Amino acid sequence: MNWKTFLALLGRDAHVARRNFIPLLLQTFLQPMMFVFIFGRVMVSSGYMPAAYKSLLLPGIMAISMVFTGVWAVAMPLIAEFQFTREIEDRLLAPIEISWLAIEKVIFGTLQALVAGLAVIPMAWLLLRPVEFNLHSPLSFAFVTLLVALFSSCGGLALGCSVDQAHIGLMFSMVLTPMIFFGCTYYPWSALAHFPILQKIVLVNPLVYASEGLRGTLVPQFPHLSLLAVLVALTLFDVALLGVGLRQFHSKAVS
Amino acid sequence: MVGIRTHDLRKVYNSAPPLAAGGTFAFSTARGKKAPKNEIVALNGLSLNISSGEIFGLLGPNGAGKSTTVGILTTRVRPTEGQAWIGEHEVWREQVAVKRLIGVVAQRPNLDFSLTAREILLFHGAYFGLDSRARAERADELLDRFKLRERAEQMVRGFSGGMMHRLSIARAMMHDPQILFLDEPSAGLDPQTRLLLWEIIREYNQRGKTILLTTHNLEEADALCQRLAIIDHGRNIAMGTPSELKASVPGGFVLRLRFGRQSPELLQRLQGLAGVREVRAHEVASSAGKRGADAGLSDINSIDVYADRGGSLISEIANLASAASVELCDVHISEPSLENLFLHHTGRSMRE
């Protein structure tokens, strides 16, 4: 491991992100902002939703925002850079094991996902006042948030190295969208009690643990999965996705 | 000082057949049998030994396996069998140590499109741990050398093909590598830039660096390389200095002679010399052109001698000429071309 090279790789991504700051900002925050506004404000103040829904919704939006940002931040550049133009080649030739390049992408994506997730909180606070946070254990919140961010960027790595340019649309409509709708983002997992089979099936969806984990640490007054289950599941998903992602990265990088 | 060695390299690419070509259909029809594999043997037992400080050329037609060889030597392609070494490091096992020693210009431009030309050089330097001052100095130097100064602050997306190519070469030289790999360095360059590139390559070599380049341009290989390997179908079919290789072809030399006058007798004698394969006489079309039939012009006669030696024939020819009291006015020896060589070793022309 070679720190100078690793930092230079991070520096390159930071530089490119800085250059694309405005589009990045819009892409990260516009969607959660609209969500918060429509569901939390319009629906609630018109009386179609109870006021408590605002607080219930918040962790879900945070989870969506993080997953979208993390996957997007890692997968999209990888897909583009592994294309015919092989933009990544120069970095593959940098004097460092190529796995570190993948890890650098994951770290950078994790940071972006963290920013996107944490920014939802002040945004919600501004648009939805009052919201009832109940941050009883900041440490477990921080831990869950970190695991969610890691999950999203590792997922981005695995997807970005498995999907080619022609199938980006498919990736969003077949993977991300169902994941979000069946990810307990707009409702707590316990709300699926009337659909016992579905309730079991959605447990394979990592986003369930992300939403429920954030719900449990941010607004624990609502029903949620046990924190232990969430931590174990998210850790397993993180490790598995990182493993798959690294393997796919290698097979893309070397012919 | 670092050399390059490969031993019995083999590379088999496994590319899945595209669905459109009946790939899925084949499964259902050919039951019990294995699905047909689409294997391409790109290298088939290639051994090379390149000394440090050498400009070495890999010459061969399209699909011969040149880029695959470069790919294996630069950690980008995993060999199916065999080994490759850069200096003392086995390429596949010690990738990081190898990557420190090499600079690579790929056949297809692979610039980082999110950056400007200067940033590409600066970040490349940073990946190799150059400090920021050294980076900036070296980048400026290379931008000047490759005549890219005015475009330095522009995104490379808008560069012309040749400019991208120049920048790729500059980038490969940024960290001053011991070995430079150039996969078809002069493809797509205008004649002037090509000459500039040749000069840069020679200069870099004079600083003790090893250079491996690939080309299918015979002229370039001849002009630039100290040694060559001719590759075909993933095998090394001939290796040596350009002139050694050319001398290995029988009858590869052409001696273009001009005599003071015509002499059928001399022609016969020339045919009898050891090593001469063929003698062809033809009249020189002088400035007088059509009036060539006139007595005054027909006595200036040109003869091409195809032989398998060059310079050593001259004294014998001169002796024959003086014996026949014919004046020898002009001699030009052209060495056999690499094209003939390829033809000789493979039985087919390079352009086939």
Ligand SMILES: Nc1ncnc2c1ncn2[C@@H]1O[C@H](COP(=O)(O)OP(=O)(O)OP(=O)(O)O)[C@@H](O)[C@H]1O
């Ligand atoms: N990534 C790949 N996947 C499958 N086959 C490949 C791949 N790269 C090269 N090949 C095949 O390997 C063979 C050798 O290719 P290579 O690129 O090494 O040739 P080359 O000598 O560089 O040719 P050129 O002069 O056209 O650049 C070709 O038949 C090519 O189709």
Ligand SMILES: [Mg+2]
């Ligand atoms: Mg090639």
